Amino acid sequence: MRIVFLGDIVGRSGREVIFKELPVLKQQLRIDGVVVNGENASHGFGLSPAIATDLFKSGVDVITLGNHSWDRKDLIPFIQNEPRIIRPLNYPPKTPGLGYYITTLRANRKMLVINAMGRLFMEPLDDPFRMIDELLSRYRLGKEVHMILVDIHAEATSEKTALAHYLDGRVSVVVGTHTHVPTADYRILPSGTAFQTDAGMCGDYNSVIGMQKDAAIYRFITKMPGIRFAPAEGQATLCGLVVQIDDATGHAQRVAPIRIGGELDSVVPDWGPER
Numbered sequence: 001m002r003i004v005f006l007g008d009i010v011g012r013s014g015r016e017v018i019f020k021e022l023p024v025l026k027q028q029l030r031i032d033g034v035v036v037n038g039e040n041a042s043h044g045f046g047l048s049p050a051i052a053t054d055l056f057k058s059g060v061d062v063i064t065l066g067n068h069s070w071d072r073k074d075l076i077p078f079i080q081n082e083p084r085i086i087r088p089l090n091y092p093p094k095t096p097g098l099g100y101y102i103t104t105l106r107a108n109r110k111m112l113v114i115n116a117m118g119r120l121f122m123e124p125l126d127d128p129f130r131m132i133d134e135l136l137s138r139y140r141l142g143k144e145v146h147m148i149l150v151d152i153h154a155e156a157t158s159e160k161t162a163l164a165h166y167l168d169g170r171v172s173v174v175v176g177t178h179t180h181v182p183t184a185d186y187r188i189l190p191s192g193t194a195f196q197t198d199a200g201m202c203g204d205y206n207s208v209i210g211m212q213k214d215a216a217i218y219r220f221i222t223k224m225p226g227i228r229f230a231p232a233e234g235q236a237t238l239c240g241l242v243v244q245i246d247d248a249t250g251h252a253q254r255v256a257p258i259r260i261g262g263e264l265d266s267v268v269p270d271w272g273p274e275r
Helices: 011-030 051-059 075-079 128-136 155-166 213-222
Strands: 002-006 035-038 060-065 100-102 112-115 145-155 171-178 195-196 238-245 252-260
Touching: 002 011, 002 060, 002 145, 002 155, 002 171, 011 051, 011 238, 011 252, 035 252, 051 075, 060 112, 060 128, 112 128, 128 145, 128 155, 145 155, 155 171, 155 252, 171 238
Parallel strands: 002 035, 035 060, 112 145, 145 171, 171 195
Antiparallel strands: 002 238, 100 112, 238 252
16 A cells, blocks of 8 residues: 655645645555645645645545644634544643544555644643554554554654654654655664654745745844744645555555655655555
């Protein structure tokens, strides 16, 4: 099975590159499942129900969130009736929605998608290591589910890497989001888990992590609020990774980055049929 994960969608340009490129990418790489991080999809802050619906129509199976989960208040009632949108697992127990979802793919293969948020330089949430442990005690790789993907939405690269090694062999993929910059460390860990510290963003890289440059620069040089942040709206780069997963074990066989269009050099793996 082949799974694509796409990093944080930032604003209109990020949405448009997904709508344009994802159908082609799914056919070209024979993709079975698509997960995206959508916490910045609505004008750079939050996710609206209408945009979520459009993403599902474009071929997305599951949408993960992060620290901007509740920037759009209209998502709160919507998420309670749309389980394919998941917020961080380690939010408090009474938070709307769930932190995981199981989707059924080709040949009745079940994929568990987990969204967790880091705690270093982030909100003081519950322990993501412990919360994921508890969930994996109920949904075991190769038993109740055939593959497991974890989106760790975190600031610190150390925390993302530590979680990946902690989960190595127990999940299929651990991929980081939040920093909006694709890292070059995609690999398969010793016990079979694919990992990349950050998938990057789907947005305009002629920007400051997806936002128009002037407002960000003004705040850095003056330390004053002023110009309102807004997403950059030039040509976007679609960023993420693709993972081929062994049907029998749920472990990763191959992993490669994806970058299409915009400011960054394009990279799409030339994978033929599954081996």
